[in-house]
Amino acid sequence: MKIVPAISVPEPQALQSNPGSSGPPPGSGGLFKNMLAQVSQGQRQADVQIQQALTGTGELHDAMLALENANLGLKFLIQVRNKLLQAYEELNRMSM
Amino acid sequence: MSWNIFPDRMVHLLEQTLTWRSRRQEIIAGNIANLDTPRYTRKELNFNKLLTAHLQGVPTVRLAATHAGHLPGKPAGTLGAVEHTRNSVDLDQEMVQMAENQLGYQASVQMLNKKIDQIRTVLEGDKS
């Protein structure tokens, strides 16, 4: 399976048409959920590629790239989470 | 569509070149293994042709298909691109092509690594 380039970072405009958030109005919560789902998908994709590489039906470099993709996606997610937490804590401090 | 952290087309292209080069290595290996087989004519996978066609946006590369039907489930990367020439195997030419192919593969990997490095720099803030 090939990794097809998708929208890498959801733009703020995309929040309005974000299909991930159906209940509460689009905010950073919906954005994060959407990213989480996509990163999970990337991890699953990497697992599929690994299995294919091990059984010999897939290419080795495809598996390596999928793994790297999943890895970097996870790192990205962690960074976004950290920044969100920082912003939340700063907001908390401000209101005191 | 699944998640891809690489925003540009270049990474996808590099990945595609890796697949092509790997397939080409296979073909060259077959040519060299059949060096002394009587009545064997060499097969060829023209990398430049594939690359140009891909860059011009041609969806599949189909050269004169002399056989009917493809087996399902085969990787679609180079379907129909293997040419059958009428020449016998020239060992020196095959060795040169193999060396060039190997170099091209390693170059693609190297370039991919640089691209990955860029993303990592963004994520980790230049902690190299």
Add this chain to the structure above:
Amino acid sequence: MNILKTLDICSSGLTAQRQRLNVIAENLANSHTTRTPQGGPYCRKHVVLATRPAEEFASCLEDSVKVAVTDIAEDRQGGRPEYDPGHPDADDKGMVNYPNVNPVTEMVSLTLASRAFDANVSVFRAGRAMALKALEIGR
């Protein structure tokens, strides 16, 4: 892993050339053998190489091919009769039938087989280098 397929093709080439080498060695060793269990002098053998599809159930036209030794055939042409009435295997005219092994031909075949063997080893090395490089993606 396509690399496995490449290595498989390489190994088929190596096996075929090695078998060819064995047959050449047998020919040279028996170049003066006048007695065989079948009767008569030793007959020179040669390998018959043919292509095999590298994958099962795949069309030979689309996929890459490996090589296999389909037959070790005997060459009954020629023969070198020599006049040697004292030889225990001499017939009533005093002629001994020596095998049809020409050492020069065999040595040339030996060089060709060796060259092909080396070429396959080079392909193996190249394939392995590519796989190792692929493992470096991301490091």
